[in-house]
Amino acid sequence: MLLRKNLPPIREPRLYLSMERSYLSLIKFVIVAFGAGILARKFAMALRFFHLEHLHPFFIALYQVLTIPAVVVLFAIIPFFWNDLRYVAKGPSVSAKEMDDPRVHFSAERTFLSWIRTALSSIAFAFVLAKFDFLLRKFSALLHVQIPLLHRLTGSNTIFLAFGLVLLALAFWGLLGTQASIREGTCRLPMRRYLATGLILVLLGIGMLRLLWILGWS
Numbered sequence: 229m230l231l232r233k234n235l236p237p238i239r240e241p242r243l244y245l246s247m248e249r250s251y252l253s254l255i256k257f258v259i260v261a262f263g264a265g266i267l268a269r270k271f272a273m274a275l276r277f278f279h280l281e282h283l284h285p286f287f288i289a290l291y292q293v294l295t296i297p298a299v300v301v302l303f304a305i306i307p308f309f310w311n312d313l314r315y316v317a318k319g320p321s322v323s324a325k326e327m328d329d330p331r332v333h334f335s336a337e338r339t340f341l342s343w344i345r346t347a348l349s350s351i352a353f354a355f356v357l358a359k360f361d362f363l364l365r366k367f368s369a370l371l372h373v374q375i376p377l378l379h380r381l382t383g384s385n386t387i388f389l390a391f392g393l394v395l396l397a398l399a400f401w402g403l404l405g406t407q408a409s410i411r412e413g414t415c416r417l418p419m420r421r422y423l424a425t426g427l428i429l430v431l432l433g434i435g436m437l438r439l440l441w442i443l444g445w446s
Contacts, residue, residue, distance in 0.1 A: 239321040239415040241332050241406060244313070245339040248402070251309050252342045255429075256349050258298045258305075262436055263353035263388060265294030269443050270360050295440055302433050306426050313422060321415045328410060336406040343399030350392035357385040384442075387435040394428050 272287035361384075398421060405418045 239316060239319055239417060241409065241415050242335045244316055244417060245335045245406070247309070247312055247316070248339050249342045251305055252339075252346045254301060254305055256346045258302045259346070259350050259353060259388065259391075261294045262298040263357065265291045265298065266357060266384070266439065266443075267360065268294065270357070270364065274364055291443075295436070299433060299436050299440070302429060302436070306429055309422075310426070313417065317417055328413070332406075332410060336403060336410075339406075340399055340403040343395055343402065347392040347395035347399065350388045350395065354385040354387075354389035354392065357388065361385070384439055387432065387439065391428065391432050398425055398428075 268287045269291040272284050272291065275281055275284050275287070401421055402418065405416075405421065409416050
């Protein structure tokens with residue numbers, strides 16, 4: 229998306245690292261929005277314990293507004309990033325002298341930290357959802373009230389946990405790959421890592437859709 233401003237195509241590490249940071253910001257938005265939507269849906273499930281059924285429509289509406297757009301954005305990220313990547317790959321590679329620029333090292337570190345922040349956001353939401361499920365089960369056992377769908381949500385937080393752990397692995401893979409390119413003096417686009425990331429995003433999207441199908445709209 230950033231390359232639609234008539235920028236010349238060139239295989240320069242700071243360019244694709246900047247692309248990574250931009251798309252990681254979108255992925256973080258998807259994680260936060262979807263996780264908040266699922267949390268709102270679980271709040272709606274818990275309202276019966278506090279006799280606040282009049283708030284139920286608000287949390288259901290919040291769940292709908294946050295989750296569906298997040299899934300749409302997630303699936304839209306993949307083709308947009310792929311088109312930008314193909315655009316960059318058309319250009320010539322920068323010289324070995326430019327590869328050894330200190331700014332390339334700093335850009336690689338900033339991108340690595342962006343991967344880490346996105347991964348930690350996903351892992352944090354996994355623990356928040358797991359803790360909330362635990363509280364719902366405790367309330368259900370103490371008050372002898374059955375919560376619909378609660379038994380089917382067991383392990384739903386593993387989607388976020390697994391995604392966060394995979395992002396941590398991709399972060400280290402990317403940092404090591406960029407450092408290797410700098411030592412070699414050639415800018416090689418990490419196509420394997422990008423393909424792996426695309427596959428992970430597709431699996432994440434499928435997991436999100438399955439979770440939405442379990443929860444339903446009402």
